[in-house]
Amino acid sequence: MLGRAYTIFDTAIGRCAIAWGEAGIVGVQLPEAREIDTRRRLFHLYPEARETRPTPNAEAAIEGVVALLRGGMADFADVMLDMGGIPVFDQRVYQLIRRIPHGETRTYNEVAAKLGTPSAVRSVAHALLHNPFVVIVPCHRALETGGSADQMSPHGGLISKRRLLSIEGAVSSSSKTLMDVLLPIAPPRLPG
Known part of the structure; x- marks a missing residue:
């Protein structure tokens, strides 16, 4: 995989988005009032990202976000984050x-x-x-x-x-x- 990718997914509070790159998750976007607004925000933050199927790391993050937002427990310990560029x-x-x-x-x-x-x-x-x-x-x-x-x-x-x-x-x-x-x-x- 080259560059960044993203996907939109359903949760108990609405449609969320997640973006990732080769080094791990680069961002999570909780729902805006409308899905189009969630997508706009994501595109503003990660304009180079392309919509695609999640990697295993992104899938693990999505499963955790979905579980947590429905009131369940979530373990993100093994989810890799891309902290490049973060102080x-x-x-x-x-x-x-x-x-x-x-x-x-x-x-x-x-x-x-x-x-x-x-x-x-x-x-x-x-x-x-x-x-x-x-x-x-x-x-x-x-x-x-x-x-x-x-x-x-x-x-x-x-x-x-x-x-x-x-x-x-x-x-x-x-x-x-x-x-x-x-x-x-x-x-x-x-x-x-």
């Missing part, structure tokens, strides 16, 4: 965000702290705003301090973070800290 800091943010468990959220502050750059909250927000791998890199699980989820997801068409979190049945970040998830430690045993 190194953003790549680190995406790698960390991919590790937030299904149905849970973290704050931008928690993400910045876990990256070892607690003052980089704005940089975390910027990386998530430009996330081309929406759902595969579940940026909807990262929220501003205070838990605001009303903003639209990047490449999300009319879908808000709140809707994606509702589909997942998310719990707030206060129920588990990022450190609890990424560095699990067995609770101490009490005598008796």
